Amino acid sequence: MAFDRLIKAIADKQNPTVAGLDPKLAYIPDYIKEQAFEKYGKTLEGAAEALLVYNKGLIDELYDIVPAVKPQAAYYEMYGWQGVKALAETIRYAKSKGLFVITDGKRNDIGTTMEAYANAHLGTTEVQGEEIEAFGADALTVNGYLGTDGVAPVTKVCQGTDKGMFILVKTSNPSSGEVQNQQLEGDETVYLHMGMLCEQWGKELVGRYGYSGVGAVVGATYPEQLTELRKELKHTFFLVPGYGAQGGTADDIGGAFDSNGLGAIVNSSRGIMCAWQKEENLPPQDYAKAARREALKMKELLLDVTGEIKLP
Amino acid sequence: MAFDRLIKAIADKQNPTVAGLDPKLAYIPDYIKEQAFEKYGKTLEGAAEALLVYNKGLIDELYDIVPAVKPQAAYYEMYGWQGVKALAETIRYAKSKGLFVITDGKRNDIGTTMEAYANAHLGTTEVQGEEIEAFGADALTVNGYLGTDGVAPVTKVCQGTDKGMFILVKTSNPSSGEVQNQQLEGDETVYLHMGMLCEQWGKELVGRYGYSGVGAVVGATYPEQLTELRKELKHTFFLVPGYGAQGGTADDIGGAFDSNGLGAIVNSSRGIMCAWQKEENLPPQDYAKAARREALKMKELLLDVTGEIKLP
Numbered sequence: 001m002a003f004d005r006l007i008k009a010i011a012d013k014q015n016p017t018v019a020g021l022d023p024k025l026a027y028i029p030d031y032i033k034e035q036a037f038e039k040y041g042k043t044l045e046g047a048a049e050a051l052l053v054y055n056k057g058l059i060d061e062l063y064d065i066v067p068a069v070k071p072q073a074a075y076y077e078m079y080g081w082q083g084v085k086a087l088a089e090t091i092r093y094a095k096s097k098g099l100f101v102i103t104d105g106k107r108n109d110i111g112t113t114m115e116a117y118a119n120a121h122l123g124t125t126e127v128q129g130e131e132i133e134a135f136g137a138d139a140l141t142v143n144g145y146l147g148t149d150g151v152a153p154v155t156k157v158c159q160g161t162d163k164g165m166f167i168l169v170k171t172s173n174p175s176s177g178e179v180q181n182q183q184l185e186g187d188e189t190v191y192l193h194m195g196m197l198c199e200q201w202g203k204e205l206v207g208r209y210g211y212s213g214v215g216a217v218v219g220a221t222y223p224e225q226l227t228e229l230r231k232e233l234k235h236t237f238f239l240v241p242g243y244g245a246q247g248g249t250a251d252d253i254g255g256a257f258d259s260n261g262l263g264a265i266v267n268s269s270r271g272i273m274c275a276w277q278k279e280e281n282l283p284p285q286d287y288a289k290a291a292r293r294e295a296l297k298m299k300e301l302l303l304d305v306t307g308e309i310k311l312p
Numbered sequence: 313m314a315f316d317r318l319i320k321a322i323a324d325k326q327n328p329t330v331a332g333l334d335p336k337l338a339y340i341p342d343y344i345k346e347q348a349f350e351k352y353g354k355t356l357e358g359a360a361e362a363l364l365v366y367n368k369g370l371i372d373e374l375y376d377i378v379p380a381v382k383p384q385a386a387y388y389e390m391y392g393w394q395g396v397k398a399l400a401e402t403i404r405y406a407k408s409k410g411l412f413v414i415t416d417g418k419r420n421d422i423g424t425t426m427e428a429y430a431n432a433h434l435g436t437t438e439v440q441g442e443e444i445e446a447f448g449a450d451a452l453t454v455n456g457y458l459g460t461d462g463v464a465p466v467t468k469v470c471q472g473t474d475k476g477m478f479i480l481v482k483t484s485n486p487s488s489g490e491v492q493n494q495q496l497e498g499d500e501t502v503y504l505h506m507g508m509l510c511e512q513w514g515k516e517l518v519g520r521y522g523y524s525g526v527g528a529v530v531g532a533t534y535p536e537q538l539t540e541l542r543k544e545l546k547h548t549f550f551l552v553p554g555y556g557a558q559g560g561t562a563d564d565i566g567g568a569f570d571s572n573g574l575g576a577i578v579n580s581s582r583g584i585m586c587a588w589q590k591e592e593n594l595p596p597q598d599y600a601k602a603a604r605r606e607a608l609k610m611k612e613l614l615l616d617v618t619g620e621i622k623l624p
Contacts, residue, residue: 024428025438025439025440042439042440043439043444044439044446047437072421072425072428074419074428074429075428077429077433077447078428078429078432079432079437079439080400080432080437080444080446080447081394081396081399081400082393083446084393084396085393106420106421107386107418108420108455109384109386110483110484110485112336113334113384113386113387114386116384116389116390117389120386120389120390120391125359125392126337127337127354127355127356127359127391128345128349128354129354130354132355134356134390134392134395135392143418143420143455143457144457145455145457145480145492146480146483146487147487147488147489148487148490149488150487168457171458173422173461175459175461175462176459176461178460178509179458179459179502179506179509180457182497182505183496183497184495184497185496185497190491190502193491194491197490197491
């Protein structure tokens, strides 16, 4: 139910980290690319093959220490349907290793169209009576600008499962305030208004640990808002981007967690994926080992903030 | 530059219609599905094949009377990467027939991630020095909740081309007001604030007909807001969903157009695609002919509203 499986994995591994899988070609060691391009030429197939090999290597070194991975759909779509196939295969591989998979697609639409996205990414698609999993992730990021019509189809697919969504509330980027920080009449901000909608949308989906299947994206780069939103949104689990490369530090995210050290999972993409590019004299074949070292370092920094993570 | 090519096509064809291509299996005649499933089994490949055959039939009957088509990404993603491949092939086929293609993906993200979406859907992807078109549409719908950081990467890709984007401003669904109609301090609504941002984002992309490459999505179901936004957003071209199946009528959309009959393109998806299901005794092989008849009917209704469409 809801994010119970994710939350239990965070506690079991004592690690509130989600590792981003945003595999631009520039992040991938040459030897992987050379093998892929030798096989498929300088094509989208070749690029997609390199992405998948790179991801599998990372997953093999991370699955026992992080509870979740977050592939960013954009980095697969840019390599065409071939890249999207690599996304599907990445998700399948990560799940086979017991990881909770959050597809970062920021999808949004209404009615039957949003239902199509929900079925695509979290549910199954009916093909002449057969139910087939298209992508089969465990959670999807969603943009809530269209209101309830854009969220209800996802809650419907998540009902009774341990899948869920994360709605953009206060994003980590510098310009997020242009819309999200606008003050509404009655003194609420747009982001707080969106956050309160998350509480409402999640009401029927609260799991055993007190959090619902409707989470919120709140950036590590805005510590004050993290603290404010944690206080206001008691049943809303946070996905926290912006840590590391975007400037958020472990100190910034203290406010995201509740007294059990739960309530949030912190994303690092480039920090973990590209760790190999920062270690001197590292054989490129050890790129995933460097990712593991970085992930363990991050885990320690986060545990300093949360203290021991306890299931309530 | 900007939407000049789209606008010229609207004037040339005297038709401000965009035909939605949202090919759910339920909309596709049995004979197409049977052939596809015979070839590929009851699989996502089979479904994707049916989608593509169906779309090509529609495009063949529509390309000389409508200026544009709008495939909705969700209906392809629900059939997995195989469906996404059918999306890429649909776009390529539509472009080969001279149609302007708007991918309705409502994508949104920031920085290099949004750049990846822009390259995926509108630009090209670099693969070891080769520039390859992944999807190659002419326009993309975008959700602006993240502010400038989520839009600038798209304007960068569109700069100097005749490609563009449509930002969600006031969407057609019943719950769109939950966020979009909120009143800001100073009496602006969230949707008007978003609209004014579109004007600002498009400033450097205004084409020869006075409209920029940053358009806005404004629903046919909200005629007052259409009129208000047309008046306030002088350089912003509108994509108008919600006509037909969602309840918007030709009378509702008068406010979307300027005095030349330009300023907006009106979407119909199910109305055109599913026309064949409403004609009695129609041989299913004529499904696309029924779509053509419906599209011609819609064109006449819209021209009654716009009058003769003139290039300024």
